[in-house]
Amino acid sequence: MIIEIFKANFVWLFVITSYLITFFSLFVLYFSSSQKLSAITHLEISKDREIKSFSSASSQEI
């Protein structure tokens, strides 16, 4: 039964695999790029906050 279905949809198996490979690769690329960007943007914001808190703290001390 399974072999029959496999034989009948032999070409579709290749078609679906191609589309899965394509969209999975693009999905991974998109999310890795998005993650990288959000990580570095987060770092930038926390750096800014650190600088701001440091400068405000030091001015209070002064």
Added chain:
Amino acid sequence: MFDLQNPKTFFNFSDQNIFWLKVIFFLTAIVGLVFSLFISPQDYLQQDAVRIMYVHVPASWISLFIFAVISFSSFLSLIFKIRVFSVYAKSLAPIGLVFAFISLSTGSLWGYPTWGTFWTWDARLTSMLILFFTYVLYVVLWKWIKNYFLAEKITNIVGIIGFINLPIIKYSVDWWNTLHQPSSITIYSAPTIHTSMLFPLLVMFFSFCILSLLIFLMRYKYEIISFKNSRYDNRNF
């Protein structure tokens, strides 16, 4: 005028348009998928295997186009010392690499039901594999070489030398007797494929172009911020 040398131009463009780019990609991808998988007709010879063309061909076009841009940017960066062009090239390379991988893997999957083999050392396939390895080399060099300026110089050279392969890929089917079929769509003559197949092909191509632009904008922003950080931190310089 769109100032290519000013990162702020890209930052503003990406901040204003990223949402709409996502929407356009999503819609075109759905339309493209519906047409390419269900509405477009079967090929009289290849039957349903022809549907692989709708992802294989756009991926190949984009990987070639991206490498052409990388080569041009590398040339400008190396000769005129305009740093921003090497940042363009560096941001584009992973996108081109993924599309070259998609082109090779889907081509291989298309090859089996039509040619009876996953791979053959045919001129088009081999030159495309060389392009893939050139992309790998380009990306790996940026990762491995810690000195930014040295990495920039070497990758620029790789980008320029790699350009030689592009006309070989394009004309390999005309210059040599290959198993791979000649181009059905050319700039200078009318396409030899029916509109019912041309439409999903162009929609998928447009969709992939939008996604490439989206990813490029993210990677470019990342590269500019990390470049600025490394300069301030005085690391790798």
